Amino acid sequence: MSASDGQMPVLDQVLRMTLDSAERSGLDDRTYLMVRVAALAASDAGPASWMANLGVAAESGVTAEDIQSVLVAVAPVIGTARTVAAAGNALRGIGLAAAAAESMN
Numbered sequence: 001m002s003a004s005d006g007q008m009p010v011l012d013q014v015l016r017m018t019l020d021s022a023e024r025s026g027l028d029d030r031t032y033l034m035v036r037v038a039a040l041a042a043s044d045a046g047p048a049s050w051m052a053n054l055g056v057a058a059e060s061g062v063t064a065e066d067i068q069s070v071l072v073a074v075a076p077v078i079g080t081a082r083t084v085a086a087a088g089n090a091l092r093g094i095g096l097a098a099a100a101a102e103s104m105n
Contacts, residue, residue: 054094
């Protein structure tokens with residue numbers, strides 16, 4: 001079952017919204033994904049959201065150093081606790097992705 005075959009309507013909707021916002025933003029892919037990283041941090045997104053976005057970000061050339069730079073940039077706005085939580089959720093998201101990849105092997 002995949003989001004593309006219509007069996008997962010929530011994921012289908014999220015995918016459509018994401019593709020539409022990327023197109024409408026007018027930003028290049030790398031900038032768009034770095035803005036999303038900032039939004040994930042600001043909104044206290046959970047590990048699954050980080051996992052979904054960091055995979056695409058890495059494919060677009062966003063590095064771990066870029067992610068750290070974004071978190072440093074937004075820290076004064078979102079606060080220490082949220083910044084630390086974002087870093088932890090990002091790491092947990094990476095762990096989820098690694099576990100998912102391992103289970104497919």
